[in-house]
Amino acid sequence: MSETPILQIENLGHSYGRYLVIRDISLAVAPGELTALIGPNGAGKTTFYNAVSGHFRPTRGRVHFNGRDITGVPAHKLVPMGLLRSFQITNIFPNLTVMENILVPLVLHHRKGFAFLPSLRRKKKLYREAEEVLDKVGILSSAYRLANELPYGDKRLVEMAIVLARNPKLVMLDEPTAGMNPEETERMIHLIKELATRFGTTFFLTEHDMKVVFSVASMIYVLHQGVLLAQGDKEAIRANTAVREAYLGGSARD
Amino acid sequence: MADTKRMQTVAGIILVFILFLTGPFILPVYWTMILTEILIMGLLAMSFNLLFGYTGLLSFGQAGFFGVGAYATALFLSKGGNSLFVSLVAALGAGAVAALVIGFLCVRRDEIYFAMITLGFGMMLYTVAHNWLSLTGGSDGLPLLNVPALNLLGREFSLFDPNVMYLFVLTVTALCIFFLWRVVRSPFGLMLTAIRENKQRLAFVGAGVQHLRLAAFVIAGALAGMAGGLFCLFNAMATPDILHWGFSSRPVLMTVLGGSGIFFGPLFGAAIFFGLEQLITSMTENWMIFLGIILVPVVIFFPHGILGTLMDWMRTRTKRAP
Amino acid sequence: MESFLINLLNGLSWGMLLFLISLGLTTVFGVLGILNFAHGSFFMLGAYLCMQIMHIMPSFWSGILVGPLVVALLGVLIERVLLRKVYGRDISFQLLLTFAILLVLDDAVRIIWGPGYHVVEPPAILSGVFTLGTRTYPVYRLFLVIAGPLVGLALWLFFQFSRWGRIIRAAAMDREMAEGVGIRVPMLFTVVFALGTWLAAFGGALAAPHQSLAPSMGERIIIESFIVVVCGGMGSFPGAFAGALILGLFESFGTVFLGSAQMAVPYILLAAVLLVRPYGFFGREV
Numbered sequence: 001m002s003e004t005p006i007l008q009i010e011n012l013g014h015s016y017g018r019y020l021v022i023r024d025i026s027l028a029v030a031p032g033e034l035t036a037l038i039g040p041n042g043a044g045k046t047t048f049y050n051a052v053s054g055h056f057r058p059t060r061g062r063v064h065f066n067g068r069d070i071t072g073v074p075a076h077k078l079v080p081m082g083l084l085r086s087f088q089i090t091n092i093f094p095n096l097t098v099m100e101n102i103l104v105p106l107v108l109h110h111r112k113g114f115a116f117l118p119s120l121r122r123k124k125k126l127y128r129e130a131e132e133v134l135d136k137v138g139i140l141s142s143a144y145r146l147a148n149e150l151p152y153g154d155k156r157l158v159e160m161a162i163v164l165a166r167n168p169k170l171v172m173l174d175e176p177t178a179g180m181n182p183e184e185t186e187r188m189i190h191l192i193k194e195l196a197t198r199f200g201t202t203f204f205l206t207e208h209d210m211k212v213v214f215s216v217a218s219m220i221y222v223l224h225q226g227v228l229l230a231q232g233d234k235e236a237i238r239a240n241t242a243v244r245e246a247y248l249g250g251s252a253r254d
Numbered sequence: 255m256a257d258t259k260r261m262q263t264v265a266g267i268i269l270v271f272i273l274f275l276t277g278p279f280i281l282p283v284y285w286t287m288i289l290t291e292i293l294i295m296g297l298l299a300m301s302f303n304l305l306f307g308y309t310g311l312l313s314f315g316q317a318g319f320f321g322v323g324a325y326a327t328a329l330f331l332s333k334g335g336n337s338l339f340v341s342l343v344a345a346l347g348a349g350a351v352a353a354l355v356i357g358f359l360c361v362r363r364d365e366i367y368f369a370m371i372t373l374g375f376g377m378m379l380y381t382v383a384h385n386w387l388s389l390t391g392g393s394d395g396l397p398l399l400n401v402p403a404l405n406l407l408g409r410e411f412s413l414f415d416p417n418v419m420y421l422f423v424l425t426v427t428a429l430c431i432f433f434l435w436r437v438v439r440s441p442f443g444l445m446l447t448a449i450r451e452n453k454q455r456l457a458f459v460g461a462g463v464q465h466l467r468l469a470a471f472v473i474a475g476a477l478a479g480m481a482g483g484l485f486c487l488f489n490a491m492a493t494p495d496i497l498h499w500g501f502s503s504r505p506v507l508m509t510v511l512g513g514s515g516i517f518f519g520p521l522f523g524a525a526i527f528f529g530l531e532q533l534i535t536s537m538t539e540n541w542m543i544f545l546g547i548i549l550v551p552v553v554i555f556f557p558h559g560i561l562g563t564l565m566d567w568m569r570t571r572t573k574r575a576p
Numbered sequence: 577m578e579s580f581l582i583n584l585l586n587g588l589s590w591g592m593l594l595f596l597i598s599l600g601l602t603t604v605f606g607v608l609g610i611l612n613f614a615h616g617s618f619f620m621l622g623a624y625l626c627m628q629i630m631h632i633m634p635s636f637w638s639g640i641l642v643g644p645l646v647v648a649l650l651g652v653l654i655e656r657v658l659l660r661k662v663y664g665r666d667i668s669f670q671l672l673l674t675f676a677i678l679l680v681l682d683d684a685v686r687i688i689w690g691p692g693y694h695v696v697e698p699p700a701i702l703s704g705v706f707t708l709g710t711r712t713y714p715v716y717r718l719f720l721v722i723a724g725p726l727v728g729l730a731l732w733l734f735f736q737f738s739r740w741g742r743i744i745r746a747a748a749m750d751r752e753m754a755e756g757v758g759i760r761v762p763m764l765f766t767v768v769f770a771l772g773t774w775l776a777a778f779g780g781a782l783a784a785p786h787q788s789l790a791p792s793m794g795e796r797i798i799i800e801s802f803i804v805v806v807c808g809g810m811g812s813f814p815g816a817f818a819g820a821l822i823l824g825l826f827e828s829f830g831t832v833f834l835g836s837a838q839m840a841v842p843y844i845l846l847a848a849v850l851l852v853r854p855y856g857f858f859g860r861e862v
Binding site for chain 2: 665669675805
């Protein structure tokens with residue numbers, strides 16, 4: 001980890017009233033490295049995720065992104081800096097075509113949101129860029145279908161494409177394979193890996209599915225009851241006795 | 255294939271426009287005047303639909319901006335102004351400014367709150383028009399004593415001639431509708447539909463949703479003001495009742511009748527609305543009660559409006575056809 | 577001092593009426609998820625029916641008892657036949673349906689009772705005036721000031737402690753869960769809508785001796801109760817109370833400081849709340 005981390009979190013803590021959900025979490029995400037945060041349900045993953053991605057201001061600690069302090073900065077201001085998030089539930093524009101779904105972030109990326117006179121159709125460059133993004137995630141063939149009509153797994157891909165279209169420096173994924181069947185999960189894992197290796201997109205994902213994490217992430221943090229229990233690559237995590245006891249229940253033989 | 259479809263649409267629109275152009279030459283004067291009113295109210299309804307159908311915001315105060323436009327025209331002409339062009343620019347500008355100020359407050363909320371707030375502020379404008387006697391003439395309204403003549407190629411045409419008025423209104427509304435057409439097909443138009451579809455997602459890809467909403471509100475307010483200016487010229491007066499929420503409901507009803515999902519739906523709805531009004535008022539004075547009775551099944555059974563349901567029906571038919 | 581007291585009483589009596597109306601609006605919205613545009617029309621209908629029944633059974637008390645019940649029955653009919661068709665549909669369609677009901681009711685009132693003004697006499701025991709120092713004040717308004725909070729208190733007790741009240745609150749919070757624990761939700765919706773219309777009509781009957789009856793009387797009350805619920809937060813009991821009281825008092829004291837410009841008071845309040853606390857006094861961003 002000689003490179004400066006793109007995301008650096010120092011002593012992050014958050015409490016609801018007197019109830020401390022997460023405490024004293026410090027971690028770093030290196031550019032290009034697939035980093036994952038795992039933990040069972042209720043470990044505080046979502047709280048952590050929301051505190052980092054600008055959903056609310058954490059009660060303690062600091063978040064640095066690309067060298068800037070972004071603690072408590074609301075999500076929509078993080079987007080132009082290059083930090084994007086996806087959602088556990090499918091979060092797309094249902095009654096627009098897949099192409100339009102991707103054009104929305106592209107229009108914003110090119111700061112054309114208030115351009116009310118030029119024709120969108122004539123913006124061939126935007127369409128080309130949208131096609132590229134759709135090609136990256138592999139749903140170019142559905143470009144002119146309504147997003148709503150796609151199967152569930154494809155909708156998640158549309159969402160991924162929306163995020164990628166803003167050309168992010170860091171993508172935060174919240175349980176990217178939640179609710180997917182094995183085949184769709186396989187496709188998503190493959191996609192994440194490919195995006196990371198071929199296009200250099202940096203991902204930070206939270207996940208409770210151990211298999212997914214072990215097959216994509218090169219750096220893993222384990223969250224348990226609001227505190228970091230362990231960190232390291234997958235061999236180190238597999239070998240860690242504390243993790244085995246607390247999280248795997250000693251039965252992780254996969 | 256997409257191009258031929260586009261050509262068809264454009265050809266269709268040109269055909270309809272030509273039909274509208276021939277109106278005064280074949281229709282009796284009475285119907286020419288009804289047609290004029292349909293165009294004006296259709297423009298108001300289309301301005302409303304930019305908010306409702308495209309952005310997903312139900313504005314119940316659109317008559318407020320319509321009225322502000324009408325009073326702007328009336329005030330300009332009664333205080334000695336004698337340019338037709340400037341009087342309409344005044345209507346457009348007044349509608350935009352009023353929408354900017356009021357919209358700044360309204361766009362902070364959406365859904366039912368937006369409906370309640372726009373209704374409230376619309377009624378505020380009504381209260382002003384109704385009670386500020388020295389400026390607006392109170393409930394009597396402001397009559398236009400002179401309507402400047404239309405100066406075209408060195409000849410003067412009086413707007414008191416219903417046919418001239420009709421062609422003048424047709425030209426102005428066509429220009430405004432063309433402008434709207436450009437707006438909904440622009441990148442900004444895509445942002446508006448994205449707000450309607452999923453404003454949270456839009457915010458999370460970095461859009462300022464409230465600013466976009468405000469921009470849509472101002473454009474809609476400006477066009478409503480323009481329609482109000484035309485209405486003032488058409489009636490040769492501005493009265494407070496055109497700011498009342500009862501009047502605000504008209505563009506809403508027209509849009510629902512025609513279909514909010516279709517660009518020309520509200521204009522079509524305006525035509526249905528006036529057709530019904532003619533039919534019913536020829537039989538009874540209580541036309542609002544019948545309007546309500548008609549509206550109930552339309553809302554329950556035609557969720558896409560009459561034109562919209564018709565188009566859905568045609569689409570499924572052509573799909574089924576071999 | 578005297579004029580202060582009089583303004584205070586005026587503000588309280590109008591505020592209490594607003595409270596009753598807003599309460600019905602906010603309860604129906606909380607449970608059914610429907611914003612009822614026709615709520616002001618039920619208010620008006622309550623007043624007119626109270627007057628009509630007083631022609632048959634010449635007592636104000638029979639009017640205020642029977643009139644609102646008739647309106648509540650109409651509410652049952654409207655919920656069963658019309659509203660039921662649009663649950664789960666887009667909010668704007670629900671709004672438009674209640675707007676259509678408003679058009680029908682308002683015109684029906686105009687057809688039946690004519691466009692002119694009507695007056696309802698307060699019952700003998702509440703008529704007349706009492707002296708307040710050198711000024712006089714109508715007894716009936718004082719009655720309103722007392723009756724409003726009493727009805728409010730009764731409703732609060734109902735919601736807080738009765739079985740039905742608790743069921744309604746549970747359903748307002750989580751409809752699916754209510755269904756899961758065996759509450760007959762369709763029945764509940766009918767009851768709540770009937771309760772809402774009854775409240776509006778009861779408010780109208782209460783207001784009848786206090787203001788003259790005209791087909792536009794529902795208009796001011798619905799707009800101001802919209803402002804109350806935006807300020808107080810939709811679905812909030814204390815919000816409706818605080819909002820109604822503040823608006824009532826602002827308006828009555830507004831006449832002192834602003835003269836004829838006091839008509840702008842509700843809108844100034846609305847604008848101020850939207851600027852400072854856009855989600856209402858007790859509301860939070862969702």
